[in-house]
Amino acid sequence: MTDDKPMNSPYLLQMKEIYKSFGPVTVSAGVTLEVKPGEIHALLGENGAGKSVLMSILCGILKPDSGSIHYKGAPLNIGSPREAIRHGIGMVHQHFMLVPNLTVAENYVLGQGTPLRLINDMKAVHQRITALSDRYGLDVRPDAVIEDLSVGEQQRVEILKVLFHGTDLLILDEPTAVLTPQETDRLLDLMRDLVADGKTVIFISHKLDEVMRVSDQISVMRDFKVVHTTAVTDTNPRELARLMVGRDVLMELPRGSANPGQVVLSVDGLSCRNDLGLPALKGVSFSVKAGEIVGIAGVSGNGQTELSLAISGLLPIDAGKVSLEGKDITGLSPAEINQLSFAHVPEDRHKMGVLLPFTLAENAILHRYNQSPFAKKGLLQRGVTASFARDLIKRFRVKTPDEEEFLANLSGGNQQKLVVARELARDPNFILVSQLTRGIDIGAIEFILQEMLKQRDAGRAILLISTELEELFTVCDRILVMFHGEILGEVPADRSRLEEVGLMMAGQRSAPAAAMEPALT
Amino acid sequence: MGFGAVLLELNGYQGMDVINVMIIGVFQDFRSITEILLKSIPLILIGAGLCVAFRCNMWNIGAEGQLYAGAVAATLVGVSFPGLTSWIYVPLVLIAGALGGAFWGGIAGYLKVRFQASEIVTTIMLNYIALIATSWLVTGPMKDTKAAYPQSARLLREAWVPDLISGARLHIGILIAIALALVLYVYLYRSSAGYAVRVVGINPHAARYAGMNTGRNMMIAICISGGMAGLAGAFEIAGVTHRLYQNISPGYGFEGIAVALLAGNNPMYAIFSGGLFAVLRSGSELMQISSQVPQVLVSIIQGIVILSVVTFGALRFFSRRRG
Ligand SMILES: Nc1ncnc2c1ncn2[C@@H]1O[C@H](COP(=O)(O)OP(=O)(O)OP(=O)(O)O)[C@@H](O)[C@H]1O
Ligand SMILES: [Mg+2]
Numbered sequence: 001m002t003d004d005k006p007m008n009s010p011y012l013l014q015m016k017e018i019y020k021s022f023g024p025v026t027v028s029a030g031v032t033l034e035v036k037p038g039e040i041h042a043l044l045g046e047n048g049a050g051k052s053v054l055m056s057i058l059c060g061i062l063k064p065d066s067g068s069i070h071y072k073g074a075p076l077n078i079g080s081p082r083e084a085i086r087h088g089i090g091m092v093h094q095h096f097m098l099v100p101n102l103t104v105a106e107n108y109v110l111g112q113g114t115p116l117r118l119i120n121d122m123k124a125v126h127q128r129i130t131a132l133s134d135r136y137g138l139d140v141r142p143d144a145v146i147e148d149l150s151v152g153e154q155q156r157v158e159i160l161k162v163l164f165h166g167t168d169l170l171i172l173d174e175p176t177a178v179l180t181p182q183e184t185d186r187l188l189d190l191m192r193d194l195v196a197d198g199k200t201v202i203f204i205s206h207k208l209d210e211v212m213r214v215s216d217q218i219s220v221m222r223d224f225k226v227v228h229t230t231a232v233t234d235t236n237p238r239e240l241a242r243l244m245v246g247r248d249v250l251m252e253l254p255r256g257s258a259n260p261g262q263v264v265l266s267v268d269g270l271s272c273r274n275d276l277g278l279p280a281l282k283g284v285s286f287s288v289k290a291g292e293i294v295g296i297a298g299v300s301g302n303g304q305t306e307l308s309l310a311i312s313g314l315l316p317i318d319a320g321k322v323s324l325e326g327k328d329i330t331g332l333s334p335a336e337i338n339q340l341s342f343a344h345v346p347e348d349r350h351k352m353g354v355l356l357p358f359t360l361a362e363n364a365i366l367h368r369y370n371q372s373p374f375a376k377k378g379l380l381q382r383g384v385t386a387s388f389a390r391d392l393i394k395r396f397r398v399k400t401p402d403e404e405e406f407l408a409n410l411s412g413g414n415q416q417k418l419v420v421a422r423e424l425a426r427d428p429n430f431i432l433v434s435q436l437t438r439g440i441d442i443g444a445i446e447f448i449l450q451e452m453l454k455q456r457d458a459g460r461a462i463l464l465i466s467t468e469l470e471e472l473f474t475v476c477d478r479i480l481v482m483f484h485g486e487i488l489g490e491v492p493a494d495r496s497r498l499e500e501v502g503l504m505m506a507g508q509r510s511a512p513a514a515a516m517e518p519a520l521t
Numbered sequence: 522m523g524f525g526a527v528l529l530e531l532n533g534y535q536g537m538d539v540i541n542v543m544i545i546g547v548f549q550d551f552r553s554i555t556e557i558l559l560k561s562i563p564l565i566l567i568g569a570g571l572c573v574a575f576r577c578n579m580w581n582i583g584a585e586g587q588l589y590a591g592a593v594a595a596t597l598v599g600v601s602f603p604g605l606t607s608w609i610y611v612p613l614v615l616i617a618g619a620l621g622g623a624f625w626g627g628i629a630g631y632l633k634v635r636f637q638a639s640e641i642v643t644t645i646m647l648n649y650i651a652l653i654a655t656s657w658l659v660t661g662p663m664k665d666t667k668a669a670y671p672q673s674a675r676l677l678r679e680a681w682v683p684d685l686i687s688g689a690r691l692h693i694g695i696l697i698a699i700a701l702a703l704v705l706y707v708y709l710y711r712s713s714a715g716y717a718v719r720v721v722g723i724n725p726h727a728a729r730y731a732g733m734n735t736g737r738n739m740m741i742a743i744c745i746s747g748g749m750a751g752l753a754g755a756f757e758i759a760g761v762t763h764r765l766y767q768n769i770s771p772g773y774g775f776e777g778i779a780v781a782l783l784a785g786n787n788p789m790y791a792i793f794s795g796g797l798f799a800v801l802r803s804g805s806e807l808m809q810i811s812s813q814v815p816q817v818l819v820s821i822i823q824g825i826v827i828l829s830v831v832t833f834g835a836l837r838f839f840s841r842r843r844g
Binding site: 312314333334335336337338344346351352353354355356357358362366367369370375378379380382 | 707711712713714716717719720723724726727729730731732733734
């Protein structure tokens with residue numbers, strides 16, 4: 001590593017003794033983080049350990065109560081994200097910060113220069129986006145409108161946005177949470193390319209294998225402090241997990257074989273179109289039996305979103321039939337489907353799963369706001385709701401001061417835990433889950449996946465849609481692979497078939513083993 | 522207020538003196554207090570109603586028009602049924618006003634739900650239609666044939682809203698306005714129906730996911746706010762003027778928007794912010810009389826008050842700690 005900067009400190013960034021609290025709630029308790037230039041520095045920690053808060057402080061969104069930041073050898077005092085960008089610090093946030101009804105290019109130039117200049121420059125902007133996109137293989141079209149993009153696509157738009165503004169220090173807050181293995185590989189390669197270009201990366205992830213593969217240094221946060229910093233060569237996943245969670249974590253869950261009963265969900269020749277009116281599902285058929293977990297694997301944007309929306313009545317169905325416990329539910333409204341023994345963890349919690357300005361208690365009754373015991377004679381029963389919410393918080397170990405906290409103040413993983421807790425509490429016979437463990441730490445993943453297995457063993461039918469093969473192979477009994485709106489095939493969830501699933505996700509029906517890595521740059 | 526005083530000084534007035542006149546003068550005597558309360562009735566009603574619409578993300582700018590629609594409906598009923606007792610007639614007139622306003626708001630709601638027409642645009646256009654229609658009615662079909670000026674016939678005695686205190690113009694509408702603001706608070710924050718209205722306002726995707734009918738909730742919210750504005754119109758007719766005129770409202774419908782914003786879209790707080798705006802309105806009339814301060818300057822001071830309070834409110838919201 002060449003050190004071409006005129007400074008005595010070997011560090012690009014030094015955050016020292018950072019303290020931050022929101023009223024009585026401490027969120028940074030004397031954090032010290034040191035990052036050398038040209039390294040990929042991973043930041044690990046349980047949900048709510050204070051990773052996102054620390055990074056928000058670094059890029060000027062939050063002000064620390066005390067502590068010092070040195071950057072490029074000089075004290076750094078930034079008051080706004082825009083200043084941070086000027087210093088070459090750019091962040092891709094855990095929750096997207098894009099304006100949904102603008103195009104990619106418009107989002108990038110938002111707040112930059114005068115409108116008149118922009119109109120002239122827009123062509124150059126488009127070219128620059130296309131060039132960057134081609135260079136890093138991100139598949140981002142400058143004229144795509146954000147709200148038409150899938151979660152995975154939006155993530156790539158966010159990453160490209162930071163590159164577009166030109167940064168030296170790139171902060172990626174859980175960028176791989178929504179990516180498929182192939183997309184993740186691509187991103188990790190990209191991170192190495194960036195480092196080769198002289199940039200430095202801080203990388204937050206809950207996925208230890210990625211962290212081991214890509215990073216040079218690793219810092220682990222626990223209880224709002226960095227408790228350990230080590231070179232990647234001096235550690236292993238087991239040790240990291242123990243440092244994060246404070247106990248040993250099971251990487252492989254013990255489970256008995258499934259005991260499938262009657263068909264609970266059956267989908268027959270289902271076709272529908274997406275928001276743009278293009279065919280998204282082309283005659284999909286499958287069924288889920290009581291007591292089994294069926295996984296749907298696929299690169300995001302291959303119809304999984306539409307599948308979950310169509311089943312839950314949120315997207316009009318063009319052809320085909322959906323039945324639940326023998327009852328035809330095709331074309332029923334979401335309200336009618338909610339009356340049935342049905343639960344749904346949506347893929348994008350912020351888009352539809354939660355209400356950020358509501359308290360946890362209010363969020364806990366989203367589907368049952370007008371049902372006994374949460375409502376009587378049309379009035380909300382706040383006592384019942386509060387104790388119900390406290391119960392969910394306790395059972396799923398949601399990290400929060402109390403149930404009257406606003407959901408927006410929870411860390412990403414803790415928001416997700418509340419959604420899962422709420423949905424399972426509906427005591428459903430059929431559970432539709434999308435991106436179940438998105439943003440959840442390894443300790444909590446273990447817990448939630450165990451919870452899913454318990455539900456299975458209690459005779460529930462579970463459909464698990466995921467881009468996360470690890471998760472699918474850990475809990476599913478069989479896996480269907482979706483590609484371009486069709487189900488390409490079914491594979492038993494046996495780890496020896498992992499490669500086969502990967503190939504099918506790339507569109508190959510059968511598996512000539514040589515053709516892995518099809519056309520990825 | 523300090524800033525307002527500076528502004529007055531800059532324009533050559535005795536800043537603090539004028540403000541003192543405004544504050545002391547307003548509360549001078551019993552009569553002026555009842556006049557303030559009288560002015561606060563439509564402001565509280567409209568402000569509280571708009572809180573519901575705004576919470577549902579329905580930007581109803583048309584309370585003024587809805588007030589006129591309510592006033593017309595109330596007048597039609599109030600002149601037509603001789604022989605009814607007050608116990609029946611007054612509620613009938615008030616209900617007619619509320620329905621008139623709700624209908625007028627409902628048109629914008631329907632256009633929004635059915636055709637995605639921006640309610641901001643449609644409610645503004647409906648304001649013009651209501652005002653022009655009222656002018657036409659009082660000069661034409663509803664004109665009092667015995668009168669020289671454009672005005673409707675007088676409401677029948679039994680349709681008049683009873684005074685709260687004899688000798689003052691203040692009527693029992695003030696009690697009803699406060700009670701309804703409290704009812705709307707309970708509705709919005711303590712009832713299932715209000716929960717749905719708020720969810721639709723925050724995140725329509727989540728609302729659909731939860732099985733709520735977004736269109737119906739939007740209709741309900743705008744009809745409630747329209748109904749409250751219509752009721753305000755009915756009270757002006759049946760409680761104050763007893764006739765329909767061209768200009769029965771000095772802009773209560775627009776001031777109601779500020780009342781709701783100042784209340785942080787909470788109907789309970791609309792009682793206080795409605796009261797405050799009534800004070801400002803009376804104060805501004807007084808300021809003009811006693812110190813010849815032009816109306817524009819008074820409006821600017823009002824604007825400063827609104828801006829500072831709303832900004833502080835917004836800052837509190839974005840600091841994201843619960844209060
Ligand atoms: N604005 C806020 N007000 C109050 N508490 C907050 C606020 N923002 C964050 N917190 C709290 O700070 C703590 C740390 O949150 P942070 O988002 O940094 O966690 P994280 O390590 O990024 O977790 P995750 O892996 O789930 O994203 C959490 O307990 C959270 O509830
Ligand atoms: Mg985070």
